[in-house]
Amino acid sequence: MSPSPSLHLAVALDGTGWHPASWREQVARPRDLFTAGYWADLVAEAERGLLDFVTFEDGLGLQSTHYDELDGRTDQVRGRLDAVLIASRIAPLTRHIGLVPTVITTHTEPFHISKAIATLDYVSNGRAGLRVQITARPHEADHFGRRTFPPLSSEELRTPAGQQRLTDLFDEAADCVEVVRRLWDSWEDDAEIRDVATGRFIDRDKLHYIDFEGKYFSVKGPSITPRPPQGQPLVTALAHQTVPYRLVARQADVGYVTPHDAEQARAIVAEIRAEQEAAGRAGELLHVFGDLVVFLDAEQAAAEDRRARLDALAGEPYTSDARIFAGTPAQLADLLQELHSAGLTGFRLRPAVAGHDLPAITRGLVPELQRRDAFRTAYEADTLRGLLGLTRPVNRYSPRLSAFLEPGGTPIA
Amino acid sequence: MSKPLKQIHLAAHFPGVNNTTVWSDPRAGSHIEFSSFVHFARTAERAKFDFLFLAEGLRLREQGGQIYDLDVVGRPDTFTVLAALAAVTEHLGLTGTINSTFNEPYEVARQFASLDHLSGGRSAWNVVTSWDAFTGENFRRGGFLPQEERYSRAKEFLATANELFDSWHGDEIVADQETGIFLRDAKAGSFVHTGKHFDIRGQFNVPRSPQGRPVIFQAGDSEEGREFAASSADAIFSRYATLKEGQAFYTDVKSRLARYGRGSDQLLVLPAATFVLGDTDQEAAELAREVRRQQVSGATAIKHLEFVWNRDLSAYDPEGPLPDVDPVVSEEHISRGRAQVRMYRDPIAVAREWRQLAEANKWSIRDLVINTGNRQTFVGSPATVAHTINDFVQADVSDGFILVPHITPGGLDPFADKVVPLLQERGVFRTDYEGTTLRHHLGLALPHSRLRSSGGTPMDDLRGEERVAS
Numbered sequence: 001m002s003p004s005p006s007l008h009l010a011v012a013l014d015g016t017g018w019h020p021a022s023w024r025e026q027v028a029r030p031r032d033l034f035t036a037g038y039w040a041d042l043v044a045e046a047e048r049g050l051l052d053f054v055t056f057e058d059g060l061g062l063q064s065t066h067y068d069e070l071d072g073r074t075d076q077v078r079g080r081l082d083a084v085l086i087a088s089r090i091a092p093l094t095r096h097i098g099l100v101p102t103v104i105t106t107h108t109e110p111f112h113i114s115k116a117i118a119t120l121d122y123v124s125n126g127r128a129g130l131r132v133q134i135t136a137r138p139h140e141a142d143h144f145g146r147r148t149f150p151p152l153s154s155e156e157l158r159t160p161a162g163q164q165r166l167t168d169l170f171d172e173a174a175d176c177v178e179v180v181r182r183l184w185d186s187w188e189d190d191a192e193i194r195d196v197a198t199g200r201f202i203d204r205d206k207l208h209y210i211d212f213e214g215k216y217f218s219v220k221g222p223s224i225t226p227r228p229p230q231g232q233p234l235v236t237a238l239a240h241q242t243v244p245y246r247l248v249a250r251q252a253d254v255g256y257v258t259p260h261d262a263e264q265a266r267a268i269v270a271e272i273r274a275e276q277e278a279a280g281r282a283g284e285l286l287h288v289f290g291d292l293v294v295f296l297d298a299e300q301a302a303a304e305d306r307r308a309r310l311d312a313l314a315g316e317p318y319t320s321d322a323r324i325f326a327g328t329p330a331q332l333a334d335l336l337q338e339l340h341s342a343g344l345t346g347f348r349l350r351p352a353v354a355g356h357d358l359p360a361i362t363r364g365l366v367p368e369l370q371r372r373d374a375f376r377t378a379y380e381a382d383t384l385r386g387l388l389g390l391t392r393p394v395n396r397y398s399p400r401l402s403a404f405l406e407p408g409g410t411p412i413a
Numbered sequence: 414m415s416k417p418l419k420q421i422h423l424a425a426h427f428p429g430v431n432n433t434t435v436w437s438d439p440r441a442g443s444h445i446e447f448s449s450f451v452h453f454a455r456t457a458e459r460a461k462f463d464f465l466f467l468a469e470g471l472r473l474r475e476q477g478g479q480i481y482d483l484d485v486v487g488r489p490d491t492f493t494v495l496a497a498l499a500a501v502t503e504h505l506g507l508t509g510t511i512n513s514t515f516n517e518p519y520e521v522a523r524q525f526a527s528l529d530h531l532s533g534g535r536s537a538w539n540v541v542t543s544w545d546a547f548t549g550e551n552f553r554r555g556g557f558l559p560q561e562e563r564y565s566r567a568k569e570f571l572a573t574a575n576e577l578f579d580s581w582h583g584d585e586i587v588a589d590q591e592t593g594i595f596l597r598d599a600k601a602g603s604f605v606h607t608g609k610h611f612d613i614r615g616q617f618n619v620p621r622s623p624q625g626r627p628v629i630f631q632a633g634d635s636e637e638g639r640e641f642a643a644s645s646a647d648a649i650f651s652r653y654a655t656l657k658e659g660q661a662f663y664t665d666v667k668s669r670l671a672r673y674g675r676g677s678d679q680l681l682v683l684p685a686a687t688f689v690l691g692d693t694d695q696e697a698a699e700l701a702r703e704v705r706r707q708q709v710s711g712a713t714a715i716k717h718l719e720f721v722w723n724r725d726l727s728a729y730d731p732e733g734p735l736p737d738v739d740p741v742v743s744e745e746h747i748s749r750g751r752a753q754v755r756m757y758r759d760p761i762a763v764a765r766e767w768r769q770l771a772e773a774n775k776w777s778i779r780d781l782v783i784n785t786g787n788r789q790t791f792v793g794s795p796a797t798v799a800h801t802i803n804d805f806v807q808a809d810v811s812d813g814f815i816l817v818p819h820i821t822p823g824g825l826d827p828f829a830d831k832v833v834p835l836l837q838e839r840g841v842f843r844t845d846y847e848g849t850t851l852r853h854h855l856g857l858a859l860p861h862s863r864l865r866s867s868g869g870t871p872m873d874d875l876r877g878e879e880r881v882a883s
Binding site: 036074116202 | 446451484485486497515528533552598601602612618712
């Protein structure tokens with residue numbers, strides 16, 4: 001077995017990049033945003049850089065600079081394609097890189113999410129994951145008409161009532177992930193038997209009702225899609241505070257967090273590890289990745305100038321929940337190694353301009369980290385779980401596992 | 414005689430989760446691995462087919478309170494597998510069956526518009542309905558929809574989705590890097606829909622796709638289903654592939670179009686059809702009998718009878734005579750999750766008829782099911798099958814066929830290799846694709862886009878195809 005790389009790298013893809021003026025750069029290709037070719041080229045570049053995975057942002061409404069309403073702006077990218085379908089469209093064109101689209105659990109049925117990601121796992125031969133997202137946006141709820149959300153400004157978000165609303169949505173998301181995960185396990189791996197003698201295609205004792213009943217919904221199961229190649233595709237979530245940290249600790253394989261320095265990173269990691277222990281997952285591998293927005297150039301001045309130029313085009317300085325880095329690959333490598341030693345196991349980099357900063361990551365940062373023996377020099381596994389050092393989990397419905405868990409049962413060696 | 418030859422449309426139905434599909438054959442491959450879908454799609458594209466068709470079911474079928482285990486079980490998510498197939502094909506249309514009961518218009522419209530962008534204009538939607546609480550157990554709202562409202566919801570669902578597709582006109586994205594104008598119109602994608610089933614408003618977030626709207630299929634056979642198709646669909650996936658029944662259905666649905674101001678070429682009739690090929694007609698007939706026996710094992714025959722009798726018949730010998738007991742007539746049905754539950758409206762009469770048939774022919778239970786069940790539509794040498802298909806289309810049985818092979822994934826290959834060239838020789842089937850969109854393959858016009866007369870736009874470039882003359 002090859003040694004596991006000391007840190008993991010993912011890239012978050014969103015339109016032409018994370019800076020709102022990114023689309024105006026020469027390299028940006030804004031007119032190609034709604035074509036498969038645009039996304040295929042970006043993911044191919046990420047795969048050339050041996051990255052663990054790419055995430056695809058998504059949303060059930062037009063992009064907006066305001067959280068709880070549309071902004072009516074016409075000077076930024078508006079409109080996007082469904083993230084699961086982009087990921088699936090790219091899967092046959094790539095071989096190693098993980099594909100992690102965003103799904104929105106507030107409005108999308110967990111049954112649909114489960115079979116969609118299982119299918120992404122099939123079409124990618126074991127490279128699928130999902131990023132769980134909630135939405136409290138009133139205008140997105142209006143697109144469905146099934147529930148009404150009052151406006152939620154950033155001030156209201158800090159009130160107890162605002163916090164409670166978020167807590168409810170995250171609890172619902174946790175239930176949704178629970179359903180998605182149970183459905184992935186609802187077929188045992190060897191359920192398809194094709195027994196010509198008895199005429200049975202499946203052994204139905206190896207299919208399981210999940211019988212989930214929660215506060216928000218119930219789901220019967222089993223899935224219509226057999227257990228995917230990875231068993232459990234990767235579950236990831238972005239988290240900024242205790243409530244979502246808990247979701248990460250209970251349900252995720254990778255959490256994305258946004259510390260601005262090593263000290264914050266240590267504190268966040270400690271909180272998540274404590275929640276992980278409280279959730280009874282102490283022995284499990286749970287990755288905590290730092291999110292960073294990056295402007296990468298050969299010279300620090302060039303990166304800073306580019307940032308200033310884009311801010312000027314946008315008419316205001318770009319702000320983010322994540323730390324914004326502008327500098328050279330060597331400086332970024334220094335920062336990542338510092339944060340890594342503070343307990344982060346990897347990073348999800350948000351290229352400020354996809355067409356510029358993604359190649360700067362794959363052709364500048366990656367070689368720099370390789371020189372420091374801090375990143376892989378070849379893909380060492382066939383599945384996304386494998387790249388992240390996660391084993392293929394035992395099926396929760398497998399009788400072997402039940403026997404193992406039963407008091408007095410025979411432990412499996 | 415003066416009537417010009419109709420061009421035939423052909424499509425390939427990925428073998429389904431029913432007993433048409435013979436999984437016990439040594440040649441039968443995986444029904445879930447992507448490689449099977451790739452093989453199947455590439456064969457269809459090599460043969461210049463119009464499109465590939467995927468069915469859907471949102472709950473595993475049950476009989477007698479247990480998951481039905483005799484047929485193929487398990488399938489992928491429709492949208493996800495079609496998007497992946499868009500990467501390994503260039504021209505083939507991609508038709509997905511998507512339920513209008515356990516989905517919401519905003520989401521489905523996003524997915525079809527996205528699929529249409531990602532496939533360069535090859536998406537199609539077979540709109541189906543269901544009302545059963547059984548399937549609803551897998552979804553948040555449960556079995557919320559009364560049976561009599563399923564078409565009303567489906568119609569409103571489709572109308573709402575169309576409003577969303579049309580909410581972008583195609584010229585909004587300017588993306589001018591110099592001036593900094595990305596969108597021409599801040600209100601792009603605006604919609605308001607207020608109706609019985611949907612009360613939604615806002616802005617749709619997928620710009621207009623190459624086809625404007627996916628091609629719309631309808632598969633229901635009821636009076637309401639036929640009206641729905643006549644009013645709103647581009648094609649019907651029907652079940653009538655024999656001469657008389659097919660002609661009657663064709664005449665019926667085409668005659669309904671005028672009421673909606675539509676021409677007879679604006680709704681294609683495409684029945685499902687199975688086939689068995691042999692070097693000679695006689696060899697094909699023998700093979701067809703063999704395939705029927707593979708499709709109907711003893712266990713399958715008993716389950717099929719239970720379906721009509723609506724009671725446990727596991728004690729009966731499939732090689733023995735039919736049960737003396739009568740079917741149980743009840744609202745509760747032994748089988749759940751199958752559309753065909755509605756097929757036998759008078760099970761007592763069916764049982765009586767079948768007993769008489771079995772006695773007259775000295776048939777066992779299995780013989781009866783083999784002989785009364787779905788026989789293959791086209792059986793013969795490649796020449797015979799090509800001849801029959803062409804005769805049927807020219808005689809207005811249909812505008813073409815959706816072929817359902819019984820072997821996954823290679824069952825379409827012999828048809829592609831042996832029958833298609835004969836149809837091409839007769840000049841009734843394309844020898845190459847002439848356009849890039851599914852609407853073009855089917856001879857359907859692009860839907861009215863309300864495009865403003867503002868000259869060339871990026872979205873026009875994306876569309877990349879001329880309007881098809883009808």
